[in-house]
Amino acid sequence: MLRVKxxxxxxxxxxxxxxxxxxxxxxxxxxxxxxxxxxxxxNVFYRMLKYRHTFNGDGExxxxxxxxxxxxxxxxxxxxxxxxxxxxxxxxxSEKLGGGVAADEQLEKQQELEALQDAMSKLSPEHREVLIxxxxxxxxxxxxxxxxxxxxxxxxxRVHRALGELKKNYLHIEKGSKAHEL
Numbered sequence: 001m002l003r004v005k006x007x008x009x010x011x012x013x014x015x016x017x018x019x020x021x022x023x024x025x026x027x028x029x030x031x032x033x034x035x036x037x038x039x040x041x042x043n044v045f046y047r048m049l050k051y052r053h054t055f056n057g058d059g060e061x062x063x064x065x066x067x068x069x070x071x072x073x074x075x076x077x078x079x080x081x082x083x084x085x086x087x088x089x090x091x092x093x094s095e096k097l098g099g100g101v102a103a104d105e106q107l108e109k110q111q112e113l114e115a116l117q118d119a120m121s122k123l124s125p126e127h128r129e130v131l132i133x134x135x136x137x138x139x140x141x142x143x144x145x146x147x148x149x150x151x152x153x154x155x156x157x158r159v160h161r162a163l164g165e166l167k168k169n170y171l172h173i174e175k176g177s178k179a180h181e182l
Contacts, residue, residue, distance in 0.1 A: 031076075048065070119172075127166070
């Protein structure tokens with residue numbers, strides 16, 4: 001990024017190749033909308049170019065990138081009238097389960113994914129965000145703290161609370177689905 005900042009704009013292609021997939025995954029888990037995420041990723045890279053002068057190289061590039069992504073995501077959410085949480089594409093997820101899995105096992109896994117999706121969508125945006133960053137993006141607590149402008153200890157607490165809320169939501173959903181089966 002320092003080379004891009006210095007004017008070597010060809011290096012932006014290299015950054016795109018390295019980071020567009022994890023960035024897309026982060027945005028997808030936050031919104032659940034494939035087409036919107038493609039636009040959001042493009043906006044992040046556009047802002048990287050536009051605001052390249054703000055990258056000073058003191059911190060890690062990923063931290064700066066996720067900070068930009070969060071700003072774009074917040075701008076996007078503000079433009080929408082109401083945001084009800086991510087709606088994951090279960091068909092897309094179940095395709096990834098394929099292979100030698102028996103049909104009943106695949107159906108069970110799909111139902112578990114749907115329950116997890118529902119549980120994630122019921123999380124507060126703050127809890128969903130720290131879980132996505134820590135579990136899906138595999139960012140370290142220290143990196144998340146820099147992105148969210150807080151302490152590492154605060155992130156540990158947020159992740160712990162988010163996991164507790166997710167577990168509670170998941171068990172409530174599972175309990176409800178078993179009651180319907182009877």
